[in-house]
Amino acid sequence: MTAVLAPNSADDSLAYRPVALVDLLDRVLATGVVISGDITLSIADVDLVRISLRALVASVGALASPENTG
Incomplete structure (x- = not known):
């Protein structure tokens, strides 16, 4: 199963690229x-x-990373 990400601009040639669902889930959990x-x-x-x-969906590693602390 793949999902298609919306383009950032009309000029982007890679605007509609297929993304595997597992890659999308990995990106969501990482950030x-x-x-x-x-x-x-x-x-x-x-x-x-x-x-x-309101729900926050993230991995424990993303929440505990030094980038996210004050």
Whole structure:
């Protein structure tokens, strides 16, 4: 399975290059990614429940590297 990364610019000849899923996962775990979202349940335009979700996905090595500490 491969994924296609979006181009950075229209002039880039390597803009649409196939990337193996395992390579993409390796890059995400090496640098880390934050996933966030909000869910609001409402009835008749009255907000009843609001849930904020935030998740950090990274490897332990990426979080403990000296580059990430203050």
